[in-house]
Amino acid sequence: MCAKGLLxxxxxxxxxxxxxxxxxxxxxxxxxxxxxxxxxxxxxxxxRISRELISKGIxxxxxxxxxxxxxxxxxxxxxxxxxKAIGIELSPxxxxxxxxDLKGHILVREEIFLNERLGLxxxxxxxxxxxxxxxxxxxxxxxxxxxxxxxxPFSGESGILGKVAACPALDYFDIRKFFAENFALTPQxxxxxxxxxxxxIWFNPAPARGSFLLFDAGAGIGCATVFDGQIVFGKYSxxxxxxxTVYKIDGEACACGxxxxxxxxxxxxxxxxxxxxxTKSKKLKFAEVVKSYASGKDEFNEIxxxxxxxxxxxxxNQINFLIPDKVILTGEMLQLGExxxxxxxxxxxxxxxxxxxxxxxxxxxxxxxxxxALGAASLLVRKVFEDIKYL
Ligand SMILES: [Zn+2]
Numbered sequence: 001m002c003a004k005g006l007l008x009x010x011x012x013x014x015x016x017x018x019x020x021x022x023x024x025x026x027x028x029x030x031x032x033x034x035x036x037x038x039x040x041x042x043x044x045x046x047x048r049i050s051r052e053l054i055s056k057g058i059x060x061x062x063x064x065x066x067x068x069x070x071x072x073x074x075x076x077x078x079x080x081x082x083x084k085a086i087g088i089e090l091s092p093x094x095x096x097x098x099x100x101d102l103k104g105h106i107l108v109r110e111e112i113f114l115n116e117r118l119g120l121x122x123x124x125x126x127x128x129x130x131x132x133x134x135x136x137x138x139x140x141x142x143x144x145x146x147x148x149x150x151x152x153p154f155s156g157e158s159g160i161l162g163k164v165a166a167c168p169a170l171d172y173f174d175i176r177k178f179f180a181e182n183f184a185l186t187p188q189x190x191x192x193x194x195x196x197x198x199x200x201i202w203f204n205p206a207p208a209r210g211s212f213l214l215f216d217a218g219a220g221i222g223c224a225t226v227f228d229g230q231i232v233f234g235k236y237s238x239x240x241x242x243x244x245t246v247y248k249i250d251g252e253a254c255a256c257g258x259x260x261x262x263x264x265x266x267x268x269x270x271x272x273x274x275x276x277x278x279t280k281s282k283k284l285k286f287a288e289v290v291k292s293y294a295s296g297k298d299e300f301n302e303i304x305x306x307x308x309x310x311x312x313x314x315x316x317n318q319i320n321f322l323i324p325d326k327v328i329l330t331g332e333m334l335q336l337g338e339x340x341x342x343x344x345x346x347x348x349x350x351x352x353x354x355x356x357x358x359x360x361x362x363x364x365x366x367x368x369x370x371x372x373a374l375g376a377a378s379l380l381v382r383k384v385f386e387d388i389k390y391l
Contacts, residue, residue: 014388016041017049021058022385024078025103029062031073050076056391058082080105083384085144086134087377089192089370090127090175091151092118092167092219093268093286093332097130098373099138102381104203106370108137116285120169128182135183144383146187147376148175149195151219156238159189188379191238193222195375196330196365197231202378204367210325213318215242217311218332219268223318242314243267262314266307268332274303290335304336305343312347319360320353330365 016039023038024030030038036046053059060079064072080101088097092114099108110133112126131146152164159176179187190198193216200214209228216222221243225233233240243263244256251260264270272286278300289300315327329344341364349357365371384390 013045013049014391016045017053017391018385018388020046020049021053021078021391024059024076025385029075029077031065031075033073035076053391058391078102081107081142083144083381083390084138084142085377085380086131086138086146087149087195087373087375088127088130088134088146089149089195089372089376091192091332091372095126095130096370096373097134098370098377099134100374100377100381102384104199104374104378104381106374108134109370110134118167118169120173123170123173124178127178131179131183144380146179146183146185147195147373147379148187148189149192149372149376150175150189151192153238153241154189154191156189156235159187188376190376190379191222191234192216192372193224193239194231194234195372195378196368197224197226197239197375198378199367199371199375200328200365201226201229201231202382203374204365204371211322212326212328213315213322213324214328214330215311215315215318216331217266217329217334220244221262221267221311221314222331225322225324242318245314247310247314262310265310266314271300271303271307275300278303287335290337293339294335294337304340307333308340308343309347312344312349313351315344316348316351319348319356323356323360325360327360327362328365329362330368330371332368334364334368 019039020035023035032043032046032050036043050059054061058079059076062075062077065075066072080103082102084099084101084107086097086099088095094114095112097110098106100106110130112130114126115122150161152170153162154160159174161170161173164170175189176186179185196216197214211227214224214226222239223242224231224239244254244258244261246258246260247262247265248260252264253259254261254264268286271289272284275289276282276284293300293304319327329341333340345362348362
Protein backbone atom coordinates (compact mmCIF):
# COMPACT_ATOMS: atom_id res chain seq x y z
CA MET A 1 0.00 0.00 0.00
CA CYS A 2 2.70 2.35 1.07
CA ALA A 3 4.85 1.74 -2.03
CA LYS A 4 1.85 2.29 -4.30
CA GLY A 5 1.02 5.56 -2.53
CA LEU A 6 4.59 6.77 -2.94
CA LEU A 7 4.54 5.95 -6.63
CA UNK A 8 1.41 8.01 -7.11
CA UNK A 9 2.97 10.95 -5.27
CA UNK A 10 6.02 10.73 -7.53
CA UNK A 11 3.78 10.73 -10.59
CA UNK A 12 1.92 13.79 -9.37
CA UNK A 13 5.24 15.57 -8.87
CA UNK A 14 6.37 14.66 -12.39
CA UNK A 15 3.04 15.78 -13.84
CA UNK A 16 3.40 19.10 -12.00
CA UNK A 17 6.91 19.41 -13.40
CA UNK A 18 5.60 18.94 -16.96
CA UNK A 19 2.84 21.49 -16.32
CA UNK A 20 5.40 24.04 -15.07
CA UNK A 21 7.56 23.41 -18.14
CA UNK A 22 4.58 23.91 -20.45
CA UNK A 23 3.75 27.27 -18.86
CA UNK A 24 7.36 28.40 -19.26
CA UNK A 25 7.35 27.18 -22.86
CA UNK A 26 4.84 29.83 -23.89
CA UNK A 27 5.78 32.56 -21.37
CA UNK A 28 9.11 34.33 -21.52
CA UNK A 29 9.94 34.36 -17.82
CA UNK A 30 8.05 34.13 -14.55
CA UNK A 31 8.74 34.36 -10.83
CA UNK A 32 8.05 31.27 -8.75
CA UNK A 33 5.09 33.06 -7.16
CA UNK A 34 3.57 33.79 -10.59
CA UNK A 35 4.18 30.22 -11.70
CA UNK A 36 2.53 28.83 -8.54
CA UNK A 37 -0.46 31.12 -9.15
CA UNK A 38 -0.70 30.06 -12.78
CA UNK A 39 -0.65 26.36 -11.86
CA UNK A 40 -2.75 26.76 -8.75
CA UNK A 41 -0.27 24.77 -6.67
CA UNK A 42 1.72 25.48 -3.46
CA UNK A 43 4.80 27.71 -3.68
CA UNK A 44 6.90 25.04 -1.93
CA UNK A 45 6.15 22.57 -4.74
CA UNK A 46 7.22 25.13 -7.36
CA UNK A 47 10.41 25.92 -5.43
CA ARG A 48 11.28 22.20 -5.40
CA ILE A 49 10.46 21.73 -9.09
CA SER A 50 12.40 24.80 -10.22
CA ARG A 51 15.47 23.84 -8.13
CA GLU A 52 15.45 20.39 -9.66
CA LEU A 53 15.04 21.69 -13.23
CA ILE A 54 17.73 24.35 -12.74
CA SER A 55 20.14 21.68 -11.52
CA LYS A 56 19.43 19.66 -14.68
CA GLY A 57 20.00 22.72 -16.86
CA ILE A 58 16.41 22.84 -18.23
CA UNK A 59 15.56 26.11 -16.43
CA UNK A 60 17.78 29.01 -15.47
CA UNK A 61 17.49 32.09 -13.23
CA UNK A 62 16.50 35.15 -15.29
CA UNK A 63 17.14 38.16 -13.07
CA UNK A 64 15.15 39.89 -10.36
CA UNK A 65 11.69 41.36 -10.67
CA UNK A 66 11.01 44.39 -8.47
CA UNK A 67 7.88 43.90 -6.41
CA UNK A 68 5.93 46.61 -4.60
CA UNK A 69 6.64 46.59 -0.88
CA UNK A 70 8.38 43.22 -0.86
CA UNK A 71 11.66 41.57 -1.70
CA UNK A 72 12.55 41.47 -5.39
CA UNK A 73 11.45 38.15 -6.86
CA UNK A 74 13.81 35.96 -8.79
CA UNK A 75 12.47 35.01 -12.21
CA UNK A 76 13.07 31.74 -14.01
CA UNK A 77 12.98 30.84 -17.68
CA UNK A 78 13.30 27.82 -19.94
CA UNK A 79 16.75 27.14 -21.40
CA UNK A 80 15.52 27.07 -24.98
CA UNK A 81 18.55 25.25 -26.36
CA UNK A 82 18.56 22.55 -23.67
CA UNK A 83 17.56 20.20 -26.48
CA LYS A 84 17.31 20.70 -30.24
CA ALA A 85 15.54 19.05 -33.16
CA ILE A 86 15.97 18.92 -36.92
CA GLY A 87 13.07 19.37 -39.34
CA ILE A 88 13.27 18.94 -43.12
CA GLU A 89 10.54 19.69 -45.63
CA LEU A 90 10.60 17.72 -48.88
CA SER A 91 8.83 19.51 -51.72
CA PRO A 92 9.03 19.16 -55.52
CA UNK A 93 10.79 22.54 -55.79
CA UNK A 94 13.04 22.71 -52.78
CA UNK A 95 14.36 21.03 -49.67
CA UNK A 96 14.25 23.22 -46.57
CA UNK A 97 15.90 22.11 -43.35
CA UNK A 98 16.13 23.75 -39.97
CA UNK A 99 17.71 23.13 -36.60
CA UNK A 100 15.39 24.44 -33.90
CA ASP A 101 15.52 24.86 -30.16
CA LEU A 102 12.66 24.02 -27.79
CA LYS A 103 10.89 27.32 -28.47
CA GLY A 104 10.93 27.10 -32.25
CA HIS A 105 13.79 29.57 -32.76
CA ILE A 106 15.57 28.63 -35.96
CA LEU A 107 19.26 28.15 -35.09
CA VAL A 108 20.44 26.98 -38.53
CA ARG A 109 18.61 26.98 -41.84
CA GLU A 110 19.58 25.16 -45.03
CA GLU A 111 17.78 25.24 -48.36
CA ILE A 112 18.41 23.65 -51.75
CA PHE A 113 16.33 24.48 -54.82
CA LEU A 114 15.68 21.50 -57.06
CA ASN A 115 15.57 21.15 -60.82
CA GLU A 116 12.23 20.84 -62.52
CA ARG A 117 12.97 17.45 -64.08
CA LEU A 118 14.41 16.07 -60.95
CA GLY A 119 15.91 12.57 -60.85
CA LEU A 120 16.03 10.35 -57.77
CA UNK A 121 19.82 10.69 -57.58
CA UNK A 122 19.77 14.50 -57.44
CA UNK A 123 17.04 14.36 -54.83
CA UNK A 124 18.80 11.89 -52.52
CA UNK A 125 22.12 13.70 -52.94
CA UNK A 126 20.49 17.03 -51.92
CA UNK A 127 18.70 15.40 -48.98
CA UNK A 128 21.94 13.81 -47.81
CA UNK A 129 23.66 17.21 -48.04
CA UNK A 130 21.02 19.06 -46.02
CA UNK A 131 20.60 16.36 -43.36
CA UNK A 132 24.40 15.97 -43.08
CA UNK A 133 24.95 19.70 -42.58
CA UNK A 134 22.26 19.99 -39.91
CA UNK A 135 23.40 16.87 -38.04
CA UNK A 136 26.97 18.17 -38.25
CA UNK A 137 26.18 21.40 -36.37
CA UNK A 138 24.07 19.88 -33.58
CA UNK A 139 25.68 18.54 -30.39
CA UNK A 140 24.90 14.81 -30.29
CA UNK A 141 23.68 14.85 -26.68
CA UNK A 142 21.23 17.68 -27.44
CA UNK A 143 19.60 16.17 -30.53
CA UNK A 144 16.06 14.89 -30.00
CA UNK A 145 15.81 13.54 -33.54
CA UNK A 146 14.85 14.36 -37.11
CA UNK A 147 11.34 15.14 -38.37
CA UNK A 148 10.43 14.97 -42.07
CA UNK A 149 7.52 16.80 -43.68
CA UNK A 150 6.81 15.32 -47.07
CA UNK A 151 4.57 16.00 -50.05
CA UNK A 152 2.75 13.23 -51.84
CA PRO A 153 0.89 10.34 -50.26
CA PHE A 154 2.83 8.07 -47.94
CA SER A 155 2.23 5.17 -45.65
CA GLY A 156 2.33 6.33 -42.04
CA GLU A 157 3.42 2.86 -40.94
CA SER A 158 6.29 2.23 -43.34
CA GLY A 159 7.28 5.81 -44.23
CA ILE A 160 7.33 4.88 -47.93
CA LEU A 161 5.97 7.39 -50.44
CA GLY A 162 3.19 6.26 -52.76
CA LYS A 163 2.83 7.40 -56.39
CA VAL A 164 3.98 11.03 -56.34
CA ALA A 165 2.01 12.78 -59.07
CA ALA A 166 4.01 16.02 -58.81
CA CYS A 167 7.38 14.25 -59.04
CA PRO A 168 7.30 10.69 -60.48
CA ALA A 169 11.04 10.18 -59.84
CA LEU A 170 10.16 9.82 -56.16
CA ASP A 171 7.51 7.12 -56.58
CA TYR A 172 7.84 4.64 -53.69
CA PHE A 173 10.88 6.41 -52.18
CA ASP A 174 11.62 4.85 -48.78
CA ILE A 175 12.39 7.75 -46.42
CA ARG A 176 13.14 5.55 -43.37
CA LYS A 177 15.49 3.30 -45.33
CA PHE A 178 17.34 6.35 -46.68
CA PHE A 179 17.96 7.71 -43.16
CA ALA A 180 18.82 4.30 -41.74
CA GLU A 181 21.43 3.68 -44.45
CA ASN A 182 22.94 7.14 -44.53
CA PHE A 183 22.69 8.35 -40.94
CA ALA A 184 21.73 5.31 -38.85
CA LEU A 185 18.65 7.04 -37.48
CA THR A 186 14.88 6.74 -37.72
CA PRO A 187 13.08 9.97 -38.57
CA GLN A 188 9.51 10.90 -37.68
CA UNK A 189 7.57 11.40 -40.90
CA UNK A 190 4.51 13.50 -41.49
CA UNK A 191 2.61 15.11 -44.34
CA UNK A 192 3.68 18.73 -45.14
CA UNK A 193 0.20 20.24 -44.63
CA UNK A 194 -0.18 18.27 -41.42
CA UNK A 195 3.22 19.65 -40.34
CA UNK A 196 2.18 23.25 -41.08
CA UNK A 197 -0.85 22.75 -38.84
CA UNK A 198 1.41 21.28 -36.13
CA UNK A 199 3.55 24.41 -36.39
CA UNK A 200 0.51 26.65 -35.82
CA ILE A 201 -0.56 24.54 -32.83
CA TRP A 202 2.82 24.16 -31.18
CA PHE A 203 5.15 27.04 -32.09
CA ASN A 204 2.75 29.79 -33.07
CA PRO A 205 0.43 29.31 -30.16
CA ALA A 206 -3.04 29.21 -31.63
CA PRO A 207 -5.72 29.38 -28.92
CA ALA A 208 -5.97 25.99 -27.19
CA ARG A 209 -9.72 26.01 -27.70
CA GLY A 210 -11.72 26.58 -30.86
CA SER A 211 -11.23 25.45 -34.42
CA PHE A 212 -9.30 26.47 -37.48
CA LEU A 213 -8.87 25.32 -41.05
CA LEU A 214 -5.41 25.58 -42.56
CA PHE A 215 -5.12 25.71 -46.36
CA ASP A 216 -1.72 24.88 -47.84
CA ALA A 217 -1.56 26.17 -51.42
CA GLY A 218 1.53 25.29 -53.42
CA ALA A 219 2.32 22.48 -55.86
CA GLY A 220 -0.93 20.97 -54.53
CA ILE A 221 -3.71 22.11 -52.23
CA GLY A 222 -3.92 20.57 -48.77
CA CYS A 223 -6.32 21.31 -45.93
CA ALA A 224 -5.97 20.49 -42.24
CA THR A 225 -8.85 20.74 -39.78
CA VAL A 226 -7.91 21.59 -36.20
CA PHE A 227 -10.24 21.43 -33.23
CA ASP A 228 -9.14 22.35 -29.67
CA GLY A 229 -5.47 21.95 -30.56
CA GLN A 230 -5.92 18.54 -32.25
CA ILE A 231 -5.74 17.81 -35.97
CA VAL A 232 -8.87 15.89 -36.92
CA PHE A 233 -9.99 14.05 -40.04
CA GLY A 234 -6.51 12.74 -40.80
CA LYS A 235 -5.04 9.27 -40.64
CA TYR A 236 -1.41 8.20 -40.31
CA SER A 237 -0.23 11.84 -40.22
CA UNK A 238 -1.86 12.52 -43.59
CA UNK A 239 -4.59 15.08 -44.15
CA UNK A 240 -7.24 15.07 -46.85
CA UNK A 241 -6.48 15.71 -50.52
CA UNK A 242 -8.53 18.84 -51.12
CA UNK A 243 -6.48 19.45 -54.28
CA UNK A 244 -7.86 16.26 -55.82
CA THR A 245 -11.52 16.99 -55.25
CA VAL A 246 -13.16 17.56 -58.61
CA TYR A 247 -14.27 21.12 -59.24
CA LYS A 248 -14.88 20.94 -62.97
CA ILE A 249 -16.60 17.89 -64.45
CA ASP A 250 -14.71 16.72 -67.57
CA GLY A 251 -12.14 19.44 -66.95
CA GLU A 252 -8.40 19.26 -67.59
CA ALA A 253 -6.64 15.94 -66.91
CA CYS A 254 -4.95 15.82 -63.51
CA ALA A 255 -1.73 13.94 -62.67
CA CYS A 256 -3.80 11.78 -60.26
CA GLY A 257 -5.73 10.28 -63.20
CA UNK A 258 -8.99 12.19 -62.77
CA UNK A 259 -10.22 15.26 -64.62
CA UNK A 260 -10.99 18.75 -63.34
CA UNK A 261 -9.38 18.47 -59.88
CA UNK A 262 -8.90 21.70 -57.93
CA UNK A 263 -5.17 21.39 -58.61
CA UNK A 264 -5.81 21.70 -62.36
CA UNK A 265 -7.44 25.07 -61.65
CA UNK A 266 -5.23 26.43 -58.90
CA UNK A 267 -1.64 25.41 -58.15
CA UNK A 268 1.88 26.55 -58.91
CA UNK A 269 2.01 24.09 -61.84
CA UNK A 270 -1.17 25.48 -63.42
CA UNK A 271 -0.04 29.10 -63.12
CA UNK A 272 3.33 28.17 -64.61
CA UNK A 273 1.74 26.27 -67.50
CA UNK A 274 -0.68 29.06 -68.38
CA UNK A 275 2.04 31.73 -68.08
CA UNK A 276 4.26 29.71 -70.44
CA UNK A 277 1.46 29.45 -72.99
CA UNK A 278 0.77 33.18 -72.73
CA THR A 279 4.39 34.27 -73.17
CA LYS A 280 5.28 31.39 -75.53
CA SER A 281 8.26 30.72 -73.29
CA LYS A 282 8.72 27.05 -72.46
CA LYS A 283 11.18 27.70 -69.65
CA LEU A 284 9.32 30.43 -67.76
CA LYS A 285 9.39 29.68 -64.03
CA PHE A 286 6.83 30.41 -61.31
CA ALA A 287 9.48 32.61 -59.62
CA GLU A 288 9.49 34.91 -62.68
CA VAL A 289 5.69 35.12 -62.62
CA VAL A 290 5.92 36.06 -58.92
CA LYS A 291 8.52 38.75 -59.68
CA SER A 292 6.42 40.32 -62.42
CA TYR A 293 3.18 40.17 -60.41
CA ALA A 294 4.78 41.48 -57.20
CA SER A 295 6.28 44.44 -59.07
CA GLY A 296 2.74 45.49 -60.06
CA LYS A 297 2.86 44.43 -63.73
CA ASP A 298 -0.44 43.22 -65.19
CA GLU A 299 0.87 40.56 -67.59
CA PHE A 300 -0.25 37.57 -65.49
CA ASN A 301 -3.17 39.24 -63.70
CA GLU A 302 -5.90 37.17 -65.28
CA ILE A 303 -4.15 33.84 -64.75
CA UNK A 304 -3.50 34.56 -61.08
CA UNK A 305 -6.95 36.04 -60.45
CA UNK A 306 -8.51 32.88 -61.93
CA UNK A 307 -6.47 30.63 -59.60
CA UNK A 308 -7.30 32.85 -56.60
CA UNK A 309 -11.00 32.59 -57.46
CA UNK A 310 -10.97 28.79 -57.49
CA UNK A 311 -9.00 28.67 -54.25
CA UNK A 312 -11.44 31.12 -52.61
CA UNK A 313 -14.36 28.95 -53.76
CA UNK A 314 -12.76 25.82 -52.28
CA UNK A 315 -12.10 27.61 -48.98
CA UNK A 316 -15.66 29.00 -48.90
CA ASN A 317 -17.08 25.50 -49.41
CA GLN A 318 -15.00 24.11 -46.54
CA ILE A 319 -16.10 27.00 -44.29
CA ASN A 320 -19.74 26.30 -45.12
CA PHE A 321 -19.22 22.66 -44.26
CA LEU A 322 -17.25 23.02 -41.00
CA ILE A 323 -17.90 26.61 -39.76
CA PRO A 324 -14.45 27.18 -38.19
CA ASP A 325 -13.45 30.08 -35.89
CA LYS A 326 -10.47 30.88 -38.03
CA VAL A 327 -8.92 30.20 -41.45
CA ILE A 328 -5.17 30.29 -42.08
CA LEU A 329 -3.79 30.42 -45.60
CA THR A 330 -0.23 29.17 -46.04
CA GLY A 331 2.06 27.57 -48.62
CA GLU A 332 4.32 28.51 -51.50
CA MET A 333 1.62 30.38 -53.42
CA LEU A 334 1.84 33.11 -50.79
CA GLN A 335 4.93 34.26 -52.65
CA LEU A 336 2.40 36.02 -54.88
CA GLY A 337 1.90 38.50 -52.04
CA GLU A 338 -0.86 40.72 -50.78
CA UNK A 339 -2.62 41.15 -54.17
CA UNK A 340 -3.15 37.39 -54.43
CA UNK A 341 -4.34 37.14 -50.82
CA UNK A 342 -6.88 39.92 -51.43
CA UNK A 343 -8.20 38.13 -54.53
CA UNK A 344 -8.64 34.90 -52.56
CA UNK A 345 -10.42 36.86 -49.85
CA UNK A 346 -12.76 38.50 -52.39
CA UNK A 347 -13.66 35.09 -53.76
CA UNK A 348 -14.35 33.68 -50.26
CA UNK A 349 -16.66 36.65 -49.62
CA UNK A 350 -18.44 35.93 -52.88
CA UNK A 351 -19.11 32.24 -52.26
CA UNK A 352 -19.29 31.72 -48.50
CA UNK A 353 -22.59 31.48 -46.60
CA UNK A 354 -22.49 35.00 -45.22
CA UNK A 355 -23.65 34.24 -41.67
CA UNK A 356 -20.61 31.97 -41.19
CA UNK A 357 -18.15 34.54 -42.52
CA UNK A 358 -18.99 37.22 -39.93
CA UNK A 359 -17.53 35.52 -36.87
CA UNK A 360 -14.53 34.05 -38.65
CA UNK A 361 -11.05 35.54 -39.01
CA UNK A 362 -8.88 34.95 -42.05
CA UNK A 363 -5.10 35.30 -41.86
CA UNK A 364 -2.06 34.30 -43.85
CA UNK A 365 1.01 32.64 -42.42
CA UNK A 366 4.20 34.69 -42.72
CA UNK A 367 6.35 31.68 -41.92
CA UNK A 368 5.16 29.38 -44.72
CA UNK A 369 8.76 28.86 -45.91
CA UNK A 370 9.87 27.11 -42.72
CA UNK A 371 6.60 26.15 -41.06
CA UNK A 372 6.46 22.59 -42.45
CA ALA A 373 10.05 21.86 -41.33
CA LEU A 374 9.34 23.41 -37.91
CA GLY A 375 6.10 21.44 -37.61
CA ALA A 376 7.97 18.20 -38.37
CA ALA A 377 10.58 19.12 -35.72
CA SER A 378 7.77 19.84 -33.22
CA LEU A 379 6.99 16.10 -33.23
CA LEU A 380 10.32 15.64 -31.45
CA VAL A 381 10.31 18.85 -29.38
CA ARG A 382 6.93 18.17 -27.78
CA LYS A 383 8.23 14.93 -26.25
CA VAL A 384 10.23 16.99 -23.74
CA PHE A 385 6.98 18.61 -22.56
CA GLU A 386 4.80 15.52 -22.70
CA ASP A 387 6.94 12.59 -21.68
CA ILE A 388 8.49 12.42 -18.21
CA LYS A 389 11.28 10.16 -19.40
CA TYR A 390 13.01 13.14 -21.02
CA LEU A 391 13.39 14.96 -17.68
ZN1 LIG B 1 -6.25 15.13 -59.17
